[in-house]
Amino acid sequence: MKKALILLLSALLLITPLAGCGAVEEQEPEAEAAEYDWDAAYAKFSPDTVVMSINGSEVHWDEYFYWMYREYASYAAGYDLTDGVPGYEDTLIGEYIAAAAADFCLQNHIAEQLAAGLGITLTEEDEAVLAERLASDIETNLGEGATEEEFFDYLETVYVSRELYDYVNRTAALYARVFMELYGSTGEKVSDEDALAFAEEYGFITAKHILLRTTDDSGAALSEGERESKLSEANDILAELRAVPEADREALFTELMNERSEDPGLERYPDGYCFEPGTVVQEFRTAAEGLEIGGISDVVESSSGYHIIMREPVTPDDKVLLGTSEVYTLRYACAVTAFNESFTAEMAEAEVVYGEGFEGFNAAELFE
Secondary structure, eight states: OOOOOOOOGGGTTTOOOOSSOSOOOOOOOSSSOOOOOHHHHHTTSOTTOEEEEETTEEEEHHHHHHHHHHHIIIIITTSOTTSEETTEEEEEHHHHHHHHHHHHHHHHHHHHHHHHHTTOOOOHHHHHHHHHHHHHHHHHHHOTTOOHHHHHHHHHTTTOOHHHHHHHHHHHHHHHHHHHHHHOTTSTTSOHHHHHHHHHHHTOEEEEEEEEESBOTTSOBOOHHHHHHHHHHHHHHHHHHHTSOHHHHHHHHHHHHHHHOOOTTTTTOTTOEEEOTTSSOHHHHHHHHTSOTTOBOOOEEETTEEEEEEEEOOOTTOEEOOSSSSOEEHHHHHHHHHHHHHHHHHHHHOOEEEOTTTTTOOGGGGGO
16 A cells, blocks of 8 residues: 655645744753854855756755755764764765755756746746745744844855855745645645545545543543543444434434544544545544445444544545644645655656766865
């Protein structure tokens, strides 16, 4: 069974825009922090040195260097560039950040080329969003009242020119615009047939449940007596459901679910969960798979508590369980997965030519 590549467009999928520009929380190094002179490293090449070309589009040193610096500052600061990547010791950190930089460049240039090939340009709405982003970045990094000039002077200290800032943010906006043109902002251009075919291919099923929890709000297990009480309550609910004609069970199930279920996700998923393998506890998945549409399970015990499950038909606008604060439909998940797969294929098929000395580059070489 395939696993869906659901990468949410709210995160712009593969593209990473230059927003805050500061480093995210760093990894905890295992040894004393390494120190590197990144200014001297940047000066090793002219900013317009061609590091690589992607389908004929040149990537220069200033662009490539920024992504190396960002990857190190964000995820590997404190490690020596000659250390192995934790968990992947056959790859050195210097090799990893250089390869990651090349990949970021590839993503951005392919996105730009894809938009150009489709004749897609930024709209007035996009331009307004970019202007708002710039204002937000200025305030986030330098505080209220700071000027654009001060902001871009600051960015130079982290190896971001005005041109690079504009390029990456505009490319991310183009990427989102291409998605919207092809699929709609929420995937509304995806047909019912395609959404349902996607669900079948990736093994999605839909079910609602009544949950009686056997843990408290901190996650601690309830006492044995409390658990027995919850099981007795679950059995009573199940008996009530099975005592009514089949034609009335759906309505009664929904009524009891809204009244009795202790599922913390009920408010966001009032019509049940649409999920693929690996996204719910196995006991829930196994029980749901064993039901016919409209069928009700026995009481099912999991680490969360006691469930009574009703299998529902999969529809294109079912809400997909992703473990995020946002709720997305199956139709949208289909669109995002299709777009991601096609974009990844474009990257794989791109003609990439490296400048002299940059193929298989190791960032540690900059500090020798």
